[in-house]
Amino acid sequence: MRFFKLPDLGEGLQEAEIVEWHINPGDTVKVDQLLVSVETAKAIVEVPSPQAGTISHCFGDVGDLIHIGEPLVEFDNAENDDSGTVVGKIESAKETSSADDFIIGAAPSSLQSAQQSHPQVTPAIRQLATRLGVKLDGIRGTGQQGQITAADIETAQQQNDRLGQSEPLRGTRRTMAKSMTIAHEQVAAVTLCDDADVEHWPEKSDITIRLCKAIAHAAQAEPGLNAWFDGQQLSRRLLDHVDIGIAVDTPDGLFVPVLRNIHKRNDSDLREGLDRLRQDVKQRTIPPKEMQGATITLSNFGTLHKGSNSTPVMAGRYASPMIVPPMVAIIGAGAIRKEAVVVNDEICIHRRLPLSLSFDHRCITGGEAARFLAALIAHLQD
Template sequence: MIKVFRLPDLGEGLTESEIVAWRVSPGDTVELNQLIADVETAKAVVELPSPFAGVVTQLHQQPGTVVHVGEPIVSFEVAGAEPAEPAEPAGGTPGQADAAAPAEPAEEREPVLVGYGAAPERSGRPHRRARSGSADAGGQAAEAPASAEPTDVEPTAVETAATERIAVEPSEPAAARPRSTPPVRALARVLGVDLSHLTGTGPTGLITREDVRAQLARPAEAPDGTETGAPAPTPGPGQRETRSPIRSVRKHTAAAMVRSAFTAPHVTEFLTIDVTPTMELIDALKTNRSFQGMRIGILAVVAKALCLAVARNPDVNTRWDEAAGEIVQFHHVNLGIAAATPRGLLVPNIPDADRLGLADLAAALAELTEAARAGTTSAASLRGGTISITNVGVFGIDAGTPILNPGEAAILAVGGIRRQPWEHHGGIALRHVMTLSLSFDHRLVDGEQGARFLVDIGTILADPAMVLTMV
């Protein structure tokens, strides 16, 4: 019989997703839970498994198509005898059970990565739905056997967040994909390297990061085998603009920023400080036996200073709950770190960052940064942040007025560190100077509270020993 798989709710009430790539084609035989498509939501990509074992008969949507939850995406022909078709009861509607049908005990269904697999075959008269006609990826309707009746599948929300990740993997079917690991495929996608042209030097021919980077040093080859250094296509003569659809992360980010900017009254305060003592501390930690092999940078120290300052200024770690008419006070710090990725701006967070020591916090930051670069940031890590940091200094920026991550009361922008003349012990000396910018929601944080919080962070960075007077 023919069974239709509809786009499931992939979590958090998202109403639409984009078909990034199909991993199967009509006529392919698939197993239960075999990955059949990459589907991109506003936050991440879900690797969609098959709820059936059978043969793909029709792809209802093309790659790049935005599909709403409940719309058909793929049809399967599955093994099993065709049950007898019941007569529709008078006045009945498609999908209603026959009133005369005997009640049957519910049978447990085996959960798959998304939704549930096909229910076990039952005796008796089945439930039916009206079938709506739709075109396959090529624009033509698939021809189902005359005796087959399509059965819709309405999976539930994602059963596990383990399948959610940022869209960076190639779209070719798993069987045809060159042997590599997800981080390597992510790196190749970001660098624009086609893995199918590489020969792996790793164990059993596995393609490694070094293979991908080495490919960049080689001249590119045209399809006919000749080498070419031609750049990417540019707009044609007279073309004054290029348009592209607003989708996925960019669409979600834009909506979130507009909602934040026009909902929370933003105020930004600035503080410029001499962080030479912090830079000396970082240099000293490099030779400290307890920190050998660890990469302690300025961002880790700022993050730790922020967590300590939150304990003294809890109003910055709150949320305005408009629906409940309440102010939510967080007693933990889920520290968001704004990350620029090829797909757009993401703000994954470090859970319970306030409970981590400097070394563990630095390790968590390194892991978060690597995941963002590799495109393996999970959707779970994008939820539940309580306060955020954005490091604009890595782009050579001194200061800014960051927009709050929706649902948070404050965000700290860390500016670049510059050597410049500064007053020191009554004289002028070249010092490491940095500007901090704190934006906060004025409904939750008064100017004085924001200033005290910012000064506490600055005090720690200007003289790390002062932390002894603050805890």
């Protein structure tokens, strides 16, 4: 083997971004020695050497995108050269925006491939862009068939002079942007909002686990919202298991690990499982399969906000959270507030939990959504 190419990473993933090289040209490596760390749609993957030998060349720099079957390294003393020629080419993350096949929180059956066309640009225009310090990614060509023109480059330079260079999205944020675009284009979303009176809750209640159990209860009362919908075939699949995708906010972007079999697990087991998932997300060791196959999603955004010195700050009451196909519903939970309520014709101060339920109106009626939300509130208030 002369060229070692990026192997199949599984889960339908077609590309990865180079995070760190662990070797340099001229290094002698052993079998299974770590060569490079790459980032897929959601996970950091360590790629080992398939053979012993001396590295003559490393393809791609940190931040570059590499696709399955494209070369990673070249060995200069390989005994068996079975590669023939280099397959494909390395594309910089700064010069491409091809789509990932991994959709945040999606079921395996919904993985999609939507390759975007590369910028149409002549060598002269590319040289002009280089001379003016203009990056070609993000430029929409105004010439024939979308070709980038000199005027496009000059306009981009003027924007850079006024506003500074744009920064391409990478890794998780890039995947999130694509997933949200798909969600916006494909789903007919409607949102219902209401509040649950949680005055009876202990002061240190596990809000997220309480919400998960309430969602599982509501899914039994109204199964249509715990389902996958195929918009092309106009068919839906009602699911008897409740696997909740829980949105986790990180500096790198949004992760949605899946907490499975909610209806069959006790609170302590769910908390342990959720803590483990969040730790894996924080360390970027969570495998892609742990972020696929959710049947419904929870965004507990009311717990995200902190003020100075870790003082809680309430920010965010209601929302219209995005539904990622093939799922048909997502629950948003805002910050708990003390509010005036009327109980037995008297005004009292109670803690209230604001809730937002977004649902896909293509396959869910308003009545079904209202009954689901009512069952969710009833369980939280029980």
